[in-house]
Amino acid sequence: MAPPPGAGKRVKGVQITRPFIYGTTARPFDEKTNPKPAGVPDDHTHSWTVFVKGVDDTDITYWLRRVQFKLHESIPNHVRVVEAEPGKPFEVHETGWGEFEITLKLYYVSESSEKPQTLYQFLRLHPYGRTEEEKEAMRLQQSGEVISWVYEEQIFNEPYEPFYEILTSGALPPPNAPKGKGKAQFEQRRTEGGVLERSALIPLHNRPGQPFSRETEQLEVKKLKEATAKVQKMAAEMAEQLRKKEERLRELKAEAGVGTA
Known part of the structure; x- marks a missing residue:
């Protein structure tokens, strides 16, 4: 199959990996900690968010340009498209009462010339686990939040030359990249061919809100x-x-x- 116009050639023998997280976070409505906003239907019991973001909130918009979230058909405007904003996660905020499967479709930057990838995530509103002890531990650790997060690594096999340049040319971190001990950093390193490569690192230790x-x-x-x-x-x-x-x-x-x- 011929490459798309302007895509150039693929960089043979190269595989580049970028880590990211996707999932849902839900909170029950509570008069003190999470009051129900005006206009929310009476039968809605939770506020929730579905998202795609970088590990430790690092920026991933240099390789991901758009995410489509397909929610339950009973939700108004159930297909939501979120465009990239540097330094911000791709996310949708909603309220509801039921759990269901959400379809996420990832669109890469145009220079990648890669087809979109589809992921599936089940919205969790209630603590879950194999035992009551695990459920209670989740409830305590997250201060009432119920998280259902997945760590994933996006693998680009033999990327096209323009996309390879995007993935590897930025030796310095973007302006909004977090700094400091324990944060996900970008590093400079030379490949065997002497090419400077940009790589997102995974934090060494856990911290609140960042379990990976x-x-x-x-x-x-x-x-x-x-x-x-x-x-x-x-x-x-x-x-x-x-x-x-x-x-x-x-x-x-x-x-x-x-x-x-």
């Missing part, structure tokens, strides 16, 4: 390793039990003379 970090990643890796070890131990125990049962079965058969001449 290298610390979180390491905790998840630890959980996976512990779960793997537990499964392997269980499998070994079951194999040993099976071996003993088969051995006992052979003994019983021998005692009963089954299988002997």
